[in-house]
Amino acid sequence: MSKQDLWEQPIKSTGENGIFKKQDWIKEADGKIISAKLLRNCAKNAQLKFENLTRDGNGNIIRASSKETFELLDEKAAANKASFLLLGYAIELLLKSSIVSLLISAPKKILDKKMKSYSHGLINITNDLRLSLSRDERSLLVELEKFIVEEARYPLKSYSPAEYCEDLNKVNQRFSDHSKFNLGVELFTRLRAVMMDIDGT
DSSP: OOOOHHHHHHHOSSSOOOGGHHHHHHHHHHHHHHHHHHHHHHHHHHHHHHHHHHHHHTSSEEEEEEEHHHHHHHHHHHHHHHHHHHHHHHHHHHHHHHHHHHHHBHHHHHHHHHHHHHHOOHHHHHHTOOOOOOOHHHHHHHHHHHHIIIISSOOOOSSHHHHHHHHHHHHHHHHTOOOHHHHHHHHHHHHHHHHHHHHSO
């Protein structure tokens, strides 16, 4: 069977693998959320090391090696940033898993076209699935879209050194927001239960 013939074949409810199987999408999503949590712990450990390095046993600030402190701050920032990127990917994969189920019996090329049309549009997918989201959850998905598309993947777009420093501080603060990250993990868990209940592959 040629590749073109394969794309014309309908998606079956059983016996499929890879992108044509809902469970494989969910498995990938699970892997991303595990990695996101591990990175979050790395960021917390870097912060603890930083605090131990810059304070004595009584909590007084002490002078520490600038090289070590900058390395720890960079480690923390990088881990926080990547954790949000993977959180976004995990939720995206989870949402797309349900699209596979909804397209059972449709030609495989339709699934490919649909996934490409969504790109990283988390809100578009949730709207199509008519998922009930709180205001905070919807706001988080909008932010995760930005992280996936640009802010957690590429260097900042700034037009002056002063603007760059200000923007970098703002972005790092957003990536350091543990309550927002935890909200994302809770949303992932809730959505995963919903996706598992959708019939299909």
